[in-house]
Every structure is written in C-alpha cells, then in structure tokens.
Amino acid sequence: MAYYITYGEFQRHLKEYYQRTGSRMQFPEMTDYLYRKGLLLASPPQELAANKMYGPMPDEEFDKIMDSFVLTLTPNVSVTSSVNETDIIPHARDVFVIRHPRYTRPAPHIHNYFEIDFVASGQCTFVFENEKRTMKAGELCIIAPHSRHDLTIDDESTVFCIMIRKSTFNTTFFSLMSQKNLLSYFFRTILQGDSHSNYLLFYSEDIVWLKNLMRNAMSECYKRDSFSNDNCISWIHLFFSHLIRDYSKTIQFYNYQMGTDFSLILQYIQHNYQTLTLASLAEFFHYSEPHLSTLIKRNTGCSFTALVKQLRMADAVSYLTNTKMTVSAIAECIGYNSADHFSRVFRSTYKISPQEYRRKHQTPDELFTPFEEISHSAALPVDER
Numbered sequence: 001m002a003y004y005i006t007y008g009e010f011q012r013h014l015k016e017y018y019q020r021t022g023s024r025m026q027f028p029e030m031t032d033y034l035y036r037k038g039l040l041l042a043s044p045p046q047e048l049a050a051n052k053m054y055g056p057m058p059d060e061e062f063d064k065i066m067d068s069f070v071l072t073l074t075p076n077v078s079v080t081s082s083v084n085e086t087d088i089i090p091h092a093r094d095v096f097v098i099r100h101p102r103y104t105r106p107a108p109h110i111h112n113y114f115e116i117d118f119v120a121s122g123q124c125t126f127v128f129e130n131e132k133r134t135m136k137a138g139e140l141c142i143i144a145p146h147s148r149h150d151l152t153i154d155d156e157s158t159v160f161c162i163m164i165r166k167s168t169f170n171t172t173f174f175s176l177m178s179q180k181n182l183l184s185y186f187f188r189t190i191l192q193g194d195s196h197s198n199y200l201l202f203y204s205e206d207i208v209w210l211k212n213l214m215r216n217a218m219s220e221c222y223k224r225d226s227f228s229n230d231n232c233i234s235w236i237h238l239f240f241s242h243l244i245r246d247y248s249k250t251i252q253f254y255n256y257q258m259g260t261d262f263s264l265i266l267q268y269i270q271h272n273y274q275t276l277t278l279a280s281l282a283e284f285f286h287y288s289e290p291h292l293s294t295l296i297k298r299n300t301g302c303s304f305t306a307l308v309k310q311l312r313m314a315d316a317v318s319y320l321t322n323t324k325m326t327v328s329a330i331a332e333c334i335g336y337n338s339a340d341h342f343s344r345v346f347r348s349t350y351k352i353s354p355q356e357y358r359r360k361h362q363t364p365d366e367l368f369t370p371f372e373e374i375s376h377s378a379a380l381p382v383d384e385r
Helices: 007-021 027-036 059-067 166-177 182-192 207-221 228-246 262-272 278-285 289-300 304-322 327-333 339-350 354-361
Strands: 003-006 070-073 095-099 114-121 123-128 131-136 139-143 149-153 158-164 198-203 252-255
Touching: 003 007, 007 027, 007 059, 007 070, 027 070, 059 207, 095 207, 095 228, 114 123, 114 131, 114 207, 131 139, 149 158, 158 166, 158 207, 158 228, 166 228, 207 228, 262 278, 262 289, 262 304, 278 289, 278 304, 289 304, 304 327, 304 339, 304 354, 327 339, 327 354, 339 354
Parallel strands: none
Antiparallel strands: 003 070, 095 158, 114 139, 114 158, 123 131, 123 149, 139 198, 198 252
C-alpha cells in the first residue's frame, strides 16, 4: 500500500533525526521510521497546478516549491546494494527526477538504469568504484547502468538526480548522441555497454539554464495528468542537447577497467586531426605507439588512420553542402596536401567526386533568395502600372 508525504516534511524528519541522534538514514529506512511513527498520509495532498512553469528564481524560493511536492512511499522496502528501475521509477514514467535527499548515510549501490546527478548549488561527494571526488556547483555526471557508485549530499546543497530507464535512453534520447563527431560516437558507444563500469563528467558554467531545465522536468514528475511524462522527456531532451552542443569540450570519461581518461585523447584527435600523426599523438600523451594504437582500436573499433579519415570526410561533406569553398580550399582545411589526393579519397569513400556530391546535395541558391530586390514597377499589379 502506498503512503504520502511532502518533500519538505520528509527532509525535515531526516534532518531532525540526524540532529537528535548523530546518525543518518537511507531513504527506505526513513520511510519505515515515518510509517511506524504514523507520520505518513493515506491519501495525497492537493496536486500541483498543471500549467505551472518555472523561470529563473532564487534557490531558496524554488526549495520552498520543491518542499510542497508529494512523495509516494512504500514502507517495508529494505536497503539493498542492487536497485532495479521498477523500485524507484514510477510505473507510468520513462524519466523520474528528484532532489537528492540531504542528511543520508553513504550506501554504495548499482542499478540497471541511467542516472544523471547535477549539482545545482553547494557540493557533494561522488564515489565511483574505488575513486572518490568532490563535485561542485555546475558539475554533473552521467552514470551508466551496472556501475557501483554513491552520492552523499552536503547538508545545505541541492543536487538533482535524473533517472532514465535504459530502454527509454536508447530509444528516446539516443538520437542526440548520434551527431557526426568523435565524442558523440564514443559517448553513445560507451554508455550502451554493460561490460564495465563507466561514467561521464561535465562542467557547465551556465548553471541558471540547467537549473531551469531541471526545475521544470522535476515539476512535471509530480503532476498526474496525461501530458506530464511527455513534457518531462521534452525537458530532458533540451538538457541533453544543451550538453552535447555547448559542453562537449568539458567532458571527462572514466573507464574503471582501463584506468585512464580516454576522452582527452579523443578530444585531441578531433581538434588536431588535420596535421596529427600517431607518433605525435603518442608523444603528447606519453604512450608508446603500439599501446596507443591498441587503446584507440579497443575503444572505438577503428584504427587511428581510419578515425582521422572519418573526421576528414565528415568535415568535407559539411563544407561541400554548406559553403561555396573550392575543392582545393576544402582539401587544405581538412589536412590534405593536394586537391587530387582529397578527391581520390573522397571518391573511394562515397563513390562520387566532391563536385558531384556538391551538385547532388547542396540546395540551389535560386530556390530561396531572401530579401531579393525587385523593382517597384515589377512589384505592382498590372492594372496599377
């Protein structure tokens, strides 16, 4: 049987228990404690207004709003180190957003869904496998399923926790990871795998925008109309798009088995592929060429040469379809010594020459000419000339 309590009341009891005893509880433990004390409601309080949206506001003001959100609790659920998505994500939801409880005790765990933790204010302690780090305001991590981790919130900090079903991530959000660049490829590949623990870490200076997205996504989770699930997904879509578009250069990747931040290597390749060699890359990162070659092949499925070629061809296609640059200029921009060499590689890849590709894919200028100048007489109807 389900019981109910507001965020504010639940958090108040966690804080009071800690201040009185010096001990902290996990979420299920406090749920049982409140149930035994008869402090849970048998029916939910008044629902949120369905049309409410949240813009910029002080943290304290939105904290009060969050305190009015209603938690649905099920007593007699034990604390476990393995959490299933059905235990925490409501049945009718693809995405569920919470404000991570404060004053809870550490409890390392794994789960079969994606988790995103965004530090909106203050800081928290993030434990991943054998690594511990402090996450500060503006940082967020995306934790892949089956990764052992824990998050402990500083007592006055605000951390939003977004939980996404694995099936939903792959079907609804996966398209956002399929942009034609190396980091997006690596991002989606590594997060899909269940073979080892991993996470991605971002840093954002635009905390206000991300706060707004999180606030609105969270509020949708506590509305019970037929639009709220789709609306929440839309807010998270914006969240992911914002990260991929504006913060891919701040991404950090951790692979517990590999023990290195491989995304830094990928970023360096992506930003310097025009003149980069395997030898210069190995020297920059202090690897031997054979070891670096193995790392690249293992984590991308491609050789160094194939990756560089992919990046060159992707940029070539963009230049051909979106600019009027000459083939020679494009060849120089993407790192080829001659237009002939570029054309041979392009033809072997796409079975068509660069010039033919441009004619086939570039939108003719005459289809749309904005602000086209016409004479006054030509603009007048015939009977007015």
